[in-house]
Amino acid sequence: MPTLGNPTGTIEILKKYNFNFQKRYGQNFLIDSHILEKIIDAAGITKEDCVLEIGPGIGTMTQYLAESAGEVAAVEIDRALIPILKDTLSDYRNVTVINEDILKVDINSLVRERNQDRPIKVVANLPYYITTPIIMGLFESHVPLKSITVMVQKEVAQRMQVGPGTKDYGALSLAVQYYAKPQIVADVSPNCFIPRPQVGSAVIRLDRYEKPRIAVDDEEVLFAVIRAAFNQRRKTLANSLGNAGELEITRQQAAQALAALGLDPAVRGEALTLQEFADLTNYLCRNT
Numbered sequence: 001m002p003t004l005g006n007p008t009g010t011i012e013i014l015k016k017y018n019f020n021f022q023k024r025y026g027q028n029f030l031i032d033s034h035i036l037e038k039i040i041d042a043a044g045i046t047k048e049d050c051v052l053e054i055g056p057g058i059g060t061m062t063q064y065l066a067e068s069a070g071e072v073a074a075v076e077i078d079r080a081l082i083p084i085l086k087d088t089l090s091d092y093r094n095v096t097v098i099n100e101d102i103l104k105v106d107i108n109s110l111v112r113e114r115n116q117d118r119p120i121k122v123v124a125n126l127p128y129y130i131t132t133p134i135i136m137g138l139f140e141s142h143v144p145l146k147s148i149t150v151m152v153q154k155e156v157a158q159r160m161q162v163g164p165g166t167k168d169y170g171a172l173s174l175a176v177q178y179y180a181k182p183q184i185v186a187d188v189s190p191n192c193f194i195p196r197p198q199v200g201s202a203v204i205r206l207d208r209y210e211k212p213r214i215a216v217d218d219e220e221v222l223f224a225v226i227r228a229a230f231n232q233r234r235k236t237l238a239n240s241l242g243n244a245g246e247l248e249i250t251r252q253q254a255a256q257a258l259a260a261l262g263l264d265p266a267v268r269g270e271a272l273t274l275q276e277f278a279d280l281t282n283y284l285c286r287n288t
Contacts (some may be wrong), residue, residue, distance in 0.1 A: 002063035004088060005033040010194055013058055017084050021195060025078050026127030029057045030151075032192035035203075036064045042185040042205050043123045043149035045069050050115035054102045054124040054134060054150075057081060059088035061125060066092040069121075073114055075102045102134060107143045119144040119208075125151040128197070132156070132172060135206070139179040148180070148206040157184050157202035169270050171230045175223065177274055178214065180206035214278040217285040221247075225281050229269025237272070238265050249288050257283045 003009050010031050013019075021027045030036055039061065045051060045068040056062040056074040058081060065072045072095045076085065085097045096114075098105065111120055122145065126134060131152045138145060152160075159168045160176040161184055176182055188201040216222045228244035229237055238258060242251030255265035261279055263272070272280070 002033075002036075002060075002067065004058065004060040004063055005030065005036045007031045007194065010058065010060065013084060013088060014194075017087075019058070019080065019084065022078060022080075025055075026129045027057060027078070028125070028193040028195060028197045030060050030125055030192060031194050032188075035186065035188055035192050036061055038186050039123065039149060039151070039203055040064050040068050042203060043121055043147065045121065045123070049146075050111075050118070050120045052107070052110070052120050052122045052124075054122065055127055056085060056097070057125070059085045061123065062089055062095060063092070065123060066095050070094065071114060072096070073098060073110060075100055075105055077101045103130070103137060107138065108141060111144050115144075117144055119146040121146050122148040122150070124149075128153045128156070128199070136175060139175070139208075145208040147208060149185075149203065150206075151188065151201055151203050153197075154187065154200035154202040157204040160204060160206070164271055164273055166270075170233070171223075171226050174226050174274050174277060176206060178212055178222075180208045182206050214275055215282075216278045217282050221285055222278060222281040225284070226269075226277055229272070229277070233268065233270060235268070236266050237269050240269060247284070249284065253284075253288055257287065260287075 010029055047070045049069045050071045051065050051069045053062055053065060053072055053074040056076050062072060062074050074095060075098045079099060082099050089095050111117060159172050161182045162168045162173055182204055184202050184204050186203040190196040224246050228240050228247060232240045238251050238255040241247055241249060241254035257280060258265045260283060
């Protein structure tokens, strides 16, 4: 039975170990059991699942995950939290705590060892300052994944889910939607954390596609085109692509490619769908 997920249990364990929050790790611990239950429910955790938790903190969500999952691997960077986790997770035999930086962990090896290369689920209350590198690292390294269900800054969750023509639409929207289907499942108030973050939060579930839903000749070129389009989002797409050194194309070649696809050479990147970015990438790969 989870003992954390409420203000009393959380404050007791923090006082017991005289724990000091580390700003550099973006630590905000959940103290609302309803939100924790909602996360577990949204992630669809069952005893068949091997779950990777990133940043378990004092083990609040880890306890809830351990109740529902077959196995949990929890990766925590802060060494000061390891003795606390040993205490709060002492009743659970299906949890392994790994004291590492998630950005340096070979997650493919972890999946091989813990789940025999079968797809895992990722569930986490992510440190907001490294949300994007963590999520994109999971996708780009082609880790066997069923889904990612994470607490993130509300604004970031919205950016992952939106479509073209909105101010939040950008490189993150396209990258996430290339790999997965995003769905915001809950908005979370700052009052649900200790300490209170200065921004609103949201839980988003990303269901990984078995294979990307669009066909593209070269993924690296696709993401180079997307990066170029939004690095200078006030410029026309033709100008942005022509200025991007990694693409090695001229403004004229970019404008010609857009015209060939029936797109206005004065269009901006924020107006294109993921499919149109794929079509543009394929044209450039085949004609430049």
